[in-house]
Amino acid sequence: MTGGSPPQRQARAVRLGPRSIAALVLVSAVGVAGFGWPFLAPPDASLNAHAQDAPWLFAGVLVLLVAVVAATISESGLGPKAVAMLGVLAAAGAALRPIGAGTAGLEPMFFLMVLSGRVLGPGFGFVLGSVTMFASALLTGGVGPWMPFQMLSMGWFTMGAGLLPGPDRLRGRAELLMLAAYGFLAAFAYGTVMNLAGWTFMNTLASNIAFDPDASIADNLARFLAYCLATSLGWDGGRAAMTVVLTLALGTPVLKALRRATRRAAFETPVTFERPTG
Numbered sequence: 001m002t003g004g005s006p007p008q009r010q011a012r013a014v015r016l017g018p019r020s021i022a023a024l025v026l027v028s029a030v031g032v033a034g035f036g037w038p039f040l041a042p043p044d045a046s047l048n049a050h051a052q053d054a055p056w057l058f059a060g061v062l063v064l065l066v067a068v069v070a071a072t073i074s075e076s077g078l079g080p081k082a083v084a085m086l087g088v089l090a091a092a093g094a095a096l097r098p099i100g101a102g103t104a105g106l107e108p109m110f111f112l113m114v115l116s117g118r119v120l121g122p123g124f125g126f127v128l129g130s131v132t133m134f135a136s137a138l139l140t141g142g143v144g145p146w147m148p149f150q151m152l153s154m155g156w157f158t159m160g161a162g163l164l165p166g167p168d169r170l171r172g173r174a175e176l177l178m179l180a181a182y183g184f185l186a187a188f189a190y191g192t193v194m195n196l197a198g199w200t201f202m203n204t205l206a207s208n209i210a211f212d213p214d215a216s217i218a219d220n221l222a223r224f225l226a227y228c229l230a231t232s233l234g235w236d237g238g239r240a241a242m243t244v245v246l247t248l249a250l251g252t253p254v255l256k257a258l259r260r261a262t263r264r265a266a267f268e269t270p271v272t273f274e275r276p277t278g
Helices: 018-040 046-050 054-075 080-100 109-120 122-140 147-162 173-199 217-231 233-265
Strands: none
Touching: 018 147, 018 173, 018 217, 080 109, 080 122, 109 122, 109 147, 109 173, 109 233, 122 147, 147 173, 173 217, 173 233, 217 233
16 A cells, blocks of 8 residues: 555653563562462462461452552653553543442443553553552542452453554454454453452351362362352453443544544653753
8 A cells, every 4th residue: 555654653641661671570479479379289289278368368469569669660661641641541440330330240441441551552551551540449439458469360451452463554344343343352350350369258167169278279270260250250251241332332542532642642662851051
């Protein structure tokens, strides 16, 4: 095709450096251990002897590590323009969450996180997802040991959208379908990992689908699958369906607005001050 201008490289609010990437890898590794320890630790491991205390331990560690990651990314280049954008999007996401909370998983904030991560990149996406979930927890009174797990999961969710292919070239219907498919799958993934965080808090005497520290890994896996089917499948399905519908219906104008704001903000242009003459 001739005569057309080549697509512009999409600006990133945050360019991840080696330190930021190392911090993300560290917090993600600890997060995987925090979510998956019931399947990573054998039945005779000492960690299983403290099954009721382990989620609290990981929650405390995660909240500190998420804060460290946010600080590291900020130090790597989260300038005043990006901070302003972060505040606006986090406030919008936090305000959207209570609209559908408690109604079959209808949470419109997820589609905004997908589109924001897509436009603004994985580094900004991780910070945005974490900060939005923290702000929404304060807004809805959902503060508890599950909150650090929610912050990390939403950070992963939003960062993943920024890692999708074709950020500079893929546009139009193809991009919307890709984002809708990602939002659908990621909504179920988010629900599954959050089930891991809550499942271990159940008392094994209260249900035969609760985590049993004395059971084998295969038995606990069967219990966990039954727990997901019994408690969250419908909720996750509602979240996934709403994310797809909103992405396809509103994705084009929202993406255009985010890209326009990104271009005008000129994140990658340093702020300079000129000395008045005369």
